[in-house]
Amino acid sequence: GVAKVSDRFAFIIPDDRKMAHDIFVPLGDLNGAKNGQKVLVGITDWPEGAKNPIGKILNVLGTQGENDTEMNAILAQYGFPLSFPEEVEHEANAIPEVVTEAEIAGRKDFRSTVTFTIDPADAKDFDDAISFKKLPNGNYEIGVHIADVSHYVKPKTALDKEAYERATSVYLVDRVIPMLPERLSNGVCSLRPNEDKLCFAAVFELDEEANIVEQWFGRTVIHSDRRFSYEEAQEVIETKQGDYAEEILKLNELAYILRDRKFKNGAISFESTEVKFKLDDRGKPIGVYVKERKDAHKLIEDFMLLANKKVAEFIAKKGKGKDKYTFVYRSHDSPNLENLGTFATFAARFGYKINTKSDKEIAKSLNFLMEDVEGKKEQNMLTQLAIRSMAKAIYTTKKTSHYGLAFDYYAHFTSPIRRYPDVMVHRLLALYLDGGKSANADEYENASSHSSAMEKRAADAERASVKYKQAEYLVENIGNTYTGIISGVTEWGMYVELSENKCEGMIRLRDITDDFYVLDEKNFCIVGQRKHKKYQLGDEVQIKVKKVDLSKRQIDFTLLQD
Numbered sequence: 001g002v003a004k005v006s007d008r009f010a011f012i013i014p015d016d017r018k019m020a021h022d023i024f025v026p027l028g029d030l031n032g033a034k035n036g037q038k039v040l041v042g043i044t045d046w047p048e049g050a051k052n053p054i055g056k057i058l059n060v061l062g063t064q065g066e067n068d069t070e071m072n073a074i075l076a077q078y079g080f081p082l083s084f085p086e087e088v089e090h091e092a093n094a095i096p097e098v099v100t101e102a103e104i105a106g107r108k109d110f111r112s113t114v115t116f117t118i119d120p121a122d123a124k125d126f127d128d129a130i131s132f133k134k135l136p137n138g139n140y141e142i143g144v145h146i147a148d149v150s151h152y153v154k155p156k157t158a159l160d161k162e163a164y165e166r167a168t169s170v171y172l173v174d175r176v177i178p179m180l181p182e183r184l185s186n187g188v189c190s191l192r193p194n195e196d197k198l199c200f201a202a203v204f205e206l207d208e209e210a211n212i213v214e215q216w217f218g219r220t221v222i223h224s225d226r227r228f229s230y231e232e233a234q235e236v237i238e239t240k241q242g243d244y245a246e247e248i249l250k251l252n253e254l255a256y257i258l259r260d261r262k263f264k265n266g267a268i269s270f271e272s273t274e275v276k277f278k279l280d281d282r283g284k285p286i287g288v289y290v291k292e293r294k295d296a297h298k299l300i301e302d303f304m305l306l307a308n309k310k311v312a313e314f315i316a317k318k319g320k321g322k323d324k325y326t327f328v329y330r331s332h333d334s335p336n337l338e339n340l341g342t343f344a345t346f347a348a349r350f351g352y353k354i355n356t357k358s359d360k361e362i363a364k365s366l367n368f369l370m371e372d373v374e375g376k377k378e379q380n381m382l383t384q385l386a387i388r389s390m391a392k393a394i395y396t397t398k399k400t401s402h403y404g405l406a407f408d409y410y411a412h413f414t415s416p417i418r419r420y421p422d423v424m425v426h427r428l429l430a431l432y433l434d435g436g437k438s439a440n441a442d443e444y445e446n447a448s449s450h451s452s453a454m455e456k457r458a459a460d461a462e463r464a465s466v467k468y469k470q471a472e473y474l475v476e477n478i479g480n481t482y483t484g485i486i487s488g489v490t491e492w493g494m495y496v497e498l499s500e501n502k503c504e505g506m507i508r509l510r511d512i513t514d515d516f517y518v519l520d521e522k523n524f525c526i527v528g529q530r531k532h533k534k535y536q537l538g539d540e541v542q543i544k545v546k547k548v549d550l551s552k553r554q555i556d557f558t559l560l561q562d
């Protein structure tokens with residue numbers, strides 16, 4: 001919250017609307033905080049009968065409204081630490097950066113095989129590389145090489161405990177809060193070009209039809225030849241020329257076949273909108289745009305899916321019944337039919353039919369909908385509502401399928417620099433490849449639950465940072481008019497998402513003065529009681545930006561009526 005400090009007393013006004021009371025702080029517990037600064041406060045006492053709790057300041061985050069302060073406040077709000085403990089940094093710094101011959105011994109050597117990475121232009125934590133070799137029999141050897149994090153991060157070390165607690169890297173609008181110290185995430189483990197790197201790999205022999213002829217899992221050493229950004233790889237795909245064009249074009253061809261097969265088997269294609277910001281050097285947003293997903297993104301995604309799926313399958317089929325091997329799966333339940341029914345009713349208003357007879361039919365009709373809605377004004381809203389009608393994917397040791405991908409077994413193997421479940425998957429796979437006994441299921445189930453909870457928390461923090469930047473962007477545009485789509489209706493107002501920049505704000509019902517409007521929940525609309533005018537989810541409206549509350553990340557619009 002924000003500190004209000006005078007000569008005699010201090011109190012904190014909490015940012016969180018759920019906390020309705022200011023918190024009194026004795027002057028001796030200010031921890032150096034000054035008036036107007038943003039702070040993290042801990043409640044120490046709430047005397048019986050007292051309206052306000054008493055607290056002490058744990059951390060001074062900085063000046064309210066400054067970019068670093070606000071991003072740190074979001075991290076603090078969701079319980080993510082702002083730095084690594086000294087012991088953790090010390091352990092990370094003690095790890096040598098250069099790979100030794102002793103470490104290479106016993107690994108498959110891919111250093112002379114063409115290998116490259118494809119990542120976002122601003123990425124530094126390169127988790128995955130792909131190797132490509134045409135075989136004498138006309139098939140292709142494709143290696144999915146993943147940073148061998150579990151080689152460096154050993155159980156029960158300070159590094160491991162910290163990674164477990166965080167469970168994931170957090171990607172805010174303008175920064176990454178890594179799960180591992182930068183020495184590892186951007187250095188030792190990152191698969192940078194022209195350096196020997198240790199990996200854990202899934203290597204496949206594929207024929208021209210992308211069928212798996214042979215597969216192998218194990219530890220490798222690579223020497224990446226080139227670091228591509230997605231844009232550079234996309235240019236190779238589109239122009240059919242450039243570095244490693246032959247390899248990239250063949251990989252893209254095989255990825256298309258894998259993708260097609262996945263959808264034929266009942267996978268669902270949700271292309272949700274990802275909002276990106278153009279920031280100035282102080283972190284202020286000067287532009288908002290929607291990130292495009294092209295073939296280069298999908299190519300990497302499809303080979304990662306293949307590796308994840310095959311690793312999970314390999315372990316799942318290894319032991320049956322009582323003899324099953326403990327493993328961390330990524331599970332996604334089929335949708336709750338009531339939620340889906342509500343969505344189907346709503347989609348029907350736009351002329352889209354959802355067949356709920358079977359899982360396969362649901363997937364098929366959702367894919368038709370996603371294809372059909374592409375480029376239309378209601379695309380983002382319908383995609384978001386469809387995603388909300390689905391179950392949430394979780395980590396678990398129970399052998400369950402992944403509905404959204406239509407895979408019998410699935411795991412996360414390909415991002416151990418930024419996800420702790422992948423580290424667990426690496427450890428378990430290594431244990432079983434070496435002939436070890438099944439690990440303790442309870443221990444891994446608890447770790448899986450913790451990882452699922454932290455994943456949700458990280459997603460909430462990421463969303464909050466986007467919301468803050470959207471609010472900050474619109475502060476400069478108060479009074480401006482925009483076209484938007486009604487994206488939500490509630491008893492007190494309607495949410496509108498602006499078509500141009502995807503910022504979402506609220507029009508309060510009390511501010512619509514031509515009638516008295518109430519919510520018709522069943523029909524996803526608000527209705528005027530006198531004139532019966534309706535505003536329906538998905539309707540296009542004109543709005544004016546009325547006010548923005550940055551500390552609450554709230555945006556208010558005024559409806560412009562005909």
